[in-house]
Amino acid sequence: MSSNTKIELDQLTKIFYKRNESVEAIKNISLDIEDGEFVCILGPSGCGKTTLLRILAGLETPSTGDIQIHQSESEKPLQSMVFQERGVIPWMTVEENVAFGLKMRHLPKKEIKERSDYYIKKVGLEKFAKLYPKELSGGMKQRVSIARAFANDPEILLMDEPFAALDEQNKFILQEELLNIWAETKKTVLFITHSIDEAMLLSDRILLMSSQPGQIVKEKKIDLPRPRTMESIRSNEEMAQEFVDIWQHLQKEVQGSRA
Amino acid sequence: MKEQQLNESAIQVEKEEFKKRQRRDKLKQLLTISSPIFILLLWELLSRTALIDPRFFPPPTKILATLYQMGLSGELFTHLQVSLLRIFAGFLLGVIPAICIGLLMGMYSPIRHFFSPLIMALMPIPTLAMLPIILIVFGIGEFSKMVTIAISVFFPVAINTAAGVTNIDNIYVDVAKNYGANAKHFFFKIALPGSLPVMLEGIQMGQAIALLTIVAAEMIGANSGIGYVIWMNYKAFLLPEMYVGLVLISFFGYFFSLVIRGLQSKLLPWK
Ligand SMILES: Nc1ncnc2c1ncn2[C@@H]1O[C@H](COP(=O)(O)OP(=O)(O)OP(=O)(O)O)[C@@H](O)[C@H]1O
Ligand SMILES: [Mg+2]
Numbered sequence: 001m002s003s004n005t006k007i008e009l010d011q012l013t014k015i016f017y018k019r020n021e022s023v024e025a026i027k028n029i030s031l032d033i034e035d036g037e038f039v040c041i042l043g044p045s046g047c048g049k050t051t052l053l054r055i056l057a058g059l060e061t062p063s064t065g066d067i068q069i070h071q072s073e074s075e076k077p078l079q080s081m082v083f084q085e086r087g088v089i090p091w092m093t094v095e096e097n098v099a100f101g102l103k104m105r106h107l108p109k110k111e112i113k114e115r116s117d118y119y120i121k122k123v124g125l126e127k128f129a130k131l132y133p134k135e136l137s138g139g140m141k142q143r144v145s146i147a148r149a150f151a152n153d154p155e156i157l158l159m160d161e162p163f164a165a166l167d168e169q170n171k172f173i174l175q176e177e178l179l180n181i182w183a184e185t186k187k188t189v190l191f192i193t194h195s196i197d198e199a200m201l202l203s204d205r206i207l208l209m210s211s212q213p214g215q216i217v218k219e220k221k222i223d224l225p226r227p228r229t230m231e232s233i234r235s236n237e238e239m240a241q242e243f244v245d246i247w248q249h250l251q252k253e254v255q256g257s258r259a
Numbered sequence: 260m261k262e263q264q265l266n267e268s269a270i271q272v273e274k275e276e277f278k279k280r281q282r283r284d285k286l287k288q289l290l291t292i293s294s295p296i297f298i299l300l301l302w303e304l305l306s307r308t309a310l311i312d313p314r315f316f317p318p319p320t321k322i323l324a325t326l327y328q329m330g331l332s333g334e335l336f337t338h339l340q341v342s343l344l345r346i347f348a349g350f351l352l353g354v355i356p357a358i359c360i361g362l363l364m365g366m367y368s369p370i371r372h373f374f375s376p377l378i379m380a381l382m383p384i385p386t387l388a389m390l391p392i393i394l395i396v397f398g399i400g401e402f403s404k405m406v407t408i409a410i411s412v413f414f415p416v417a418i419n420t421a422a423g424v425t426n427i428d429n430i431y432v433d434v435a436k437n438y439g440a441n442a443k444h445f446f447f448k449i450a451l452p453g454s455l456p457v458m459l460e461g462i463q464m465g466q467a468i469a470l471l472t473i474v475a476a477e478m479i480g481a482n483s484g485i486g487y488v489i490w491m492n493y494k495a496f497l498l499p500e501m502y503v504g505l506v507l508i509s510f511f512g513y514f515f516s517l518v519i520r521g522l523q524s525k526l527l528p529w530k
Contacts, residue, residue: 080437134529
């Protein structure tokens with residue numbers, strides 16, 4: 001364990017128990033994440049990725065095991081989550097949604113306005129700032145969610161398939177933006193995705209999970225130089241091999257869980 | 260060039276469509292206005308030709324004329340004022356605690372579990388059946404009438420408010436928690452706005468119940484108000500005068516509904 005470990009998970013297990021029926025969502029997950037590391041989690045649907053993130057977000061308590069998150073700056077929020085879906089609050093305008101975390105922290109009005117405007121612009125929604133979510137498309141709502149997390153400027157970003165509902169162009173822009181923010185601010189990012197390409201493009205490390213109950217079965221370090229492009233990843237022999245490897249692993253897990 | 264023409268014809272198509280929709284809306288509006296007018300005309304006709312007994316069903320024109328006469332004397336206005344004051348004060352007296360208790364019930368399950376059996380047990384009792392008790396406790400003055408209305412308004416509003424809060428999607432609660440909302444933020448940013456649509460439905464119901472209650476209460480235990488006017492004229496067999504009371508109640512019921520409907524679209528721009 002190095003000195004700048006940000007997140008430590010020790011033997012984390014979560015079981016959902018209802019009326020004599022129990023679902024073991026994640027099992028014995030032990031993991032250290034470095035300060036400033038970008039980690040992607042890949043795994044079959046239903047393997048407990050969201051559950052893991054919700055535990056880190058303080059929305060779920062683990063059944064057994066310990067988590068420790070080290071806070072370095074007291075005036076910054078520790079973590080903010082981009083929810084997998086429906087995270088935009090319908091009775092607030094785009095602007096109010098993005099400013100939500102900042103308002104909760106009682107920052108000066110001017111700063112709230114500046115910061116939320118900045119990120120609304122970054123996600124390309126400045127024309128829609130005064131509208132309510134009912135008037136937005138699914139992808140636009142997701143961008144509101146992302147802007148809200150970025151604007152909150154936390155030490156750790158927890159992102160649950162944030163770009164899954166976006167078109168390729170917006171996805172590309174926001175991936176770039178995420179990497180910029182990450183490079184500038186040295187946030188720790190935990191990012192769930194179903195896309196192997198996306199994981200390779202973004203992360204320092206990929207964690208592969210098994211099907212239910214979710215365990216971390218493999219870890220891959222991605223030490224390609226940054227900035228990376230899709231072309232450079234595709235043309236890299238080693239990465240092509242890794243891709244196939246991960247693909248086969250996921251294939252096996254999905255089939256295993258269906259058998 | 261060609262593109263522009265195509266574009267213009269597309270606009271033309273949509274314009275036609277829009278006009279058609281407008282015409283259809285006009286027709287619907289017409290229907291809404293025409294049904295009461297039709298009934299009134301029919302009534303007038305049947306009453307004038309004595310197909311229905313004009314002693315019990317005086318023609319609407321006669322009722323209107325009576326309304327005008329009663330209005331001139333000024334006494335009707337006093338009764339109206341008395342009833343409206345009772346309704347407003349009683350309404351507020353019921354709605355405000357109902358919203359507070361409803362929100363608390365929705366937000367905190369121990370409070371919900373504590374209050375809901377009480378509410379379930381008290382709700383089925385008609386407020387009028389409690390009128391004797393209310394009169395004993397609060398005296399025979401104005402306040403007892405307001406309390407009667409307050410009690411009958413309380414239940415639908417409290418129940419709907421609590422339901423409104425518990426029906427808020429959990430994900431918004433999670434978002435608020437994750438972004439550091441404290442109890443006060445949670446109350447004002449999530450629970451209150453999130454429950455508002457269902458709460459307003461309850462207030463709409465409460466308003467209707469308030470009118471029913473005030474008239475009945477004034478018929479039983481008052482010597483002023485619209486309910487009293489109806490009852491006195493009935494006993495004196497002055498039926499056109501009695502109908503004037505009924506017409507006024509009907510008018511105010513409709514008017515209050517419209518006000519609350521307007522309030523709904525003002526308060527819920529996000530719906
Ligand atoms: N609140 C809950 N109550 C009961 N079971 C739950 C609850 N939340 C999750 N589960 C179960 O835990 C398991 C893991 O769910 P989770 O949402 O973490 O999966 P996931 O990996 O995020 O899937 P996906 O990729 O489809 O989003 C599933 O079997 C799910 O049914
Ligand atoms: Mg998930």
